Amino acid sequence: MKIPSNIITLIVGVVITLISLWYGQNHGLMPVAASYDATQVDGIFNFMMSIAIGLFLLVEGTLVFCLIKFRRRPNDQTDGPPIEGNVPLEIFWTAIPTVIVFILAIYSFKVYSNMGGLDPVISVNTPPQQIAMDGNQKQVALGIGTSANESGEIAPLMVKVQGMQYAWVFTYPETGIISGELHVPKNRPVQLTIAAADVLHAFWVPQLRLKQDAIPGRNAILAFTANREGDYPIVCAELCGAYHGGMKSVLHVEDEETYAQWEETNKPIQEASLDETLAVNPENLSEGQFLRPYTHKMGIHKEILAQVPHP
Structure with missing residues (x-):
């Protein structure tokens, strides 16, 4: 009994x-999801993975089928049929990627918007040192996440993040804490203000599915809400020098x-601050005391230096 080709095609398509x-849904390629936004990113990744596997099986299966069915038989010296093209099939194969791209574009736009990537409230002032420009000109801030004023009833935890060769330094403005590791409470919104002290860096926590460039002279905003307790690696994802691979820290949820x-x-x-002294002879100051005012202007002080790894 010969099975009709349309039945075979249907069975193959279902399989x-x-x-x-x-x-x-079961590839296991992603690390554990530790934030609410991570589940949305995983959703679009899983969707793309399903499409990719389907296309892979379809294309490779067709190639294998053709290699077997249309292989050259012994003593077969005849030519194949002179097929030069198939317009309906070409239109079909052109329409499929077009539809897939549109679906992915709409899906990714929705996820990006839900994560706060299109938040118009977050804005920064253009640095006043730019010549021939309005010093108060507004720009949309870099980064992802709703602003502190729009994040909801729970006040977000504000943290300033500074990347430098080759360490991350975290400052908590509300308490004055300076740390080499990032500590955040579970289920509380967190807003990071990220900048770089020297060269380009990139703040990346794979478990949060978030990565943001740290740019010298400009702040970037990154907001998230961690929902899973644990310790997660913070990695610099931008080549920043000879010891780039050692620029790591830890996120404690x-x-x-x-x-x-x-x-x-x-x-x-x-x-007690050195500024309380009215007048001191520079010759009577130690090297550290003499350089302290200059390093403070550069944003460097002993609390930050204490968090930088030393060989």
């Missing part, structure tokens, strides 16, 4: 679809109690 959908204990333990102790 390819089932395999694609299963693998798209903790419960409220653990975070409060860390915050209380690491609050800085108030020290």
